[in-house]
Amino acid sequence: MEWFTEILPGWLAAPDGEWAREILQRGVAALYLVAFLSTLNQFRPLLGERGLLPAPELLEAGRQRGPTLFRRWGYSDRRLVVLGVVGMAVSALLVAGIPQAGPPWLPLALFLGLYGLYLSVVNIGQVFYGFGWEMLLLEAGFTVGLLGSHQVPPPAPMLILVVWLVFRLEFGAGMIKMRGGSEWRDLTALDFHHQTQPMPNPLSRQAHLKPRWWHRCEVVGNHVAQLGVPFLLFLPQPVASVGAGAIMLTQLWLVATGNFAWLNWATIVLAAAALGDSVLHRLIPALPADLGADAALESGMASGGSAAGIPVYWTVIVLAGSVALIVASVPALRNLFSRRQLMNASFNRWQLGNAYGAFGSVTRQRIEIVIEATEAGSGDHPPEDEADWRPYEFKGKPGDVRRRPRQWAPYHLRLDWMMWFLPLSGLHQRWFHTLLARLLVADPAVLRLLRQDPCAGRAPRFIRVRSFRYRFATRAERRETGHYWMRDDGRIVIGPVAAR
Structure with a gap:
């Protein structure tokens, strides 16, 4: 028991990841806020009682994709509104960082609440909620909740699992392109993409009108960012931070030239898992050096904690959550190296450990x-x-x-x-x-x-x-x-x- 409470919790701690946790939890919560706002504004005319694809009919036929609170409650537009308002309120609290000042189980409980509420929506959302960024948001919310609060150091296994999520997201997208249309292999994909993407933005036309050599460079840069850079995230600092920065910069280019809902912003936020506090402080000296976990370490055995300042119950929760996410992502690992690689696929009813990818081929008209x-x-x-x-x-x-x-x-x-x-x-x-x-x-x-x-x-x-x-x-x-x-x-x- 002494080994369990002293050595193991010390190994779990990642004191260099406080700012990473802050960015991850507040950033993912902000994306949930946007997602619930989108749901409040659009779900009822698309999927409500008189929607284009009414959710009550889906539930009556038992054809929902997985667990949903509406299976137990029954669907009504009023209940959908309640769910959306509650989701936005909880998201706003987490964006403000209020629960993160409490015990480590509190942000976990709230993120699991967001995950459960949004899972209930996605599983009855049919084609209107069939996008890869829906399952990405679900998996991100479940994972960053296990980062705890300021009362404990960020758990190293969870930061690694967020990095693993980014790796699946980026490397999966890179592999699906290499196995997809020839335009990615002959470097012509960006001759068309800016013009034919689902929803261009104000700068898409300017990006499209760039010379062909520029588009070739874009494709090469994409391949490097998705097939090479993700491996850097697993290396020691400052290399991991360099890899995270490269991914963030390429995603910002996609933000500047397209409208891909929260896919790019989620990737930027999640890549922060590889940022080290020491690197950030060198880049931005004005950043506070202490976000609260150091005080928790000094509290020692307070509140039933371990010698490393990590409560035993929290150690058990983190290890159990880590094992669950590792097991859930095994099929996605196999999928990365499969000749019949699936894009944006979930291998379980809970949409955890998913396979990701985008634009395996590019339309030319x-x-x-x-x-x-x-x-x-x-x-x-x-x-x-x-x-x-x-x-x-x-x-x-x-x-x-x-x-x-x-x-x-x-x-x-x-x-x-x-x-x-x-x-x-x-x-x-x-x-x-x-x-x-x-x-x-x-x-x-x-x-x-x-x-x-x-x-x-x-x-x-x-x-x-x-x-x-x-x-x-x-x-x-x-x-x-x-x-x-x-x-x-x-x-x-x-x-x-x-x-x-």
């Missing part, structure tokens, strides 16, 4: 689905004048060729993202046809998801769906036309359709 409405026409006869047709404008996805793309990340516009997938997966999606039906009756909840309703809240007489090829305007085209986008004449793929 941008196809946009544009929904148009008219109040003209009569009976079953739509108007012949093209001027009578006006588009519904989405908040994030391209539409109006004169409109510059906006910055939305880390906020996630779920409907806009699914509209990007439509040309790839086909228009015969249940949610999309339900969307068209709701637009025909001017459903207020659905209209609030859009930027602009051409009928100003009135029900249209007809709607139709057109498909266009979009590309960024060159500098000369931008000067001549004032357009950010150029597009072809398009073709009608659905409709015109009238309300019945």
Whole structure:
């Protein structure tokens, strides 16, 4: 027992990781805050009682992906709101660092609460919650809760497991690219990516218009950052901090040139696990040297603690959590080296120890689905004048060729993202046809998801769906036309359709 309470807890401590813990816990909590805000604003029209894919129907059929509180409670829009508000309140407390001043079990309990609440949402979220950053946020919340509070030193095993999560995230993405489209191997992927990515941002066009040699350098830099740099995270300081800094810089470039919800910000936050306090203090001398764990070490055996200032119960919790996460990630380790590598896959119902990856192939053309409405026409006869047709404008996805793309990340516009997938997966999606039906009756909840309703809240007489090829305007085209986008004449793929 003396070995257990003195030697082992001392080995668990990582006194050089106090600032890493601070960044990890507050950063992940901030991302949960954004995720719950996105859920409050979008879940009900997308998945609520009258949603495009109603969650009650999913639960009644028993087709939820895994554990969810709504299986026990039953789903209602009111309960969803309560869950979202509670999630935001708990997230805000953790961002402020208030629970971290208490006993080590307190931030753990709150992070597990966030994990359980958001897992309940993701498991009934269907295609609108089928993105890799959802499972990344779940796994991150579960893991950083085990870092404890200021009353104990940061546990070294948990910092290593966060580094292991970053490794799976980055190296998995690098391997999926090398095994994916040839454009990653012949260095042409970035000739297209900035233009064809799901949701460009204000700087995406400028990034796309860079010369080809620049795009080749981008691809090479991506391969280095994802296939080589992650190994540096496991090396002693200051090499680990250098690796973390390199990952953060490459992710900031992705933040600057795209809208990938909280994927890039989560990677930046999690990479902080490899930052050492000693390195940070050399870089930023004004940083406080003591965040509270030193005082805990001096308290010794206070409150039933060990000789290293770590309570025995906390030692047991950290070791149990470490073993659970290691076991859960074994399938993901095998997946990294599998010829049939899976991308963004979970191997258990709890979405822990996941496999990650993104953009194994890059589309070379941008196809946009544009929904148009008219109040003209009569009976079953739509108007012949093209001027009578006006588009519904989405908040994030391209539409109006004169409109510059906006910055939305880390906020996630779920409907806009699914509209990007439509040309790839086909228009015969249940949610999309339900969307068209709701637009025909001017459903207020659905209209609030859009930027602009051409009928100003009135029900249209007809709607139709057109498909266009979009590309960024060159500098000369931008000067001549004032357009950010150029597009072809398009073709009608659905409709015109009238309300019945």
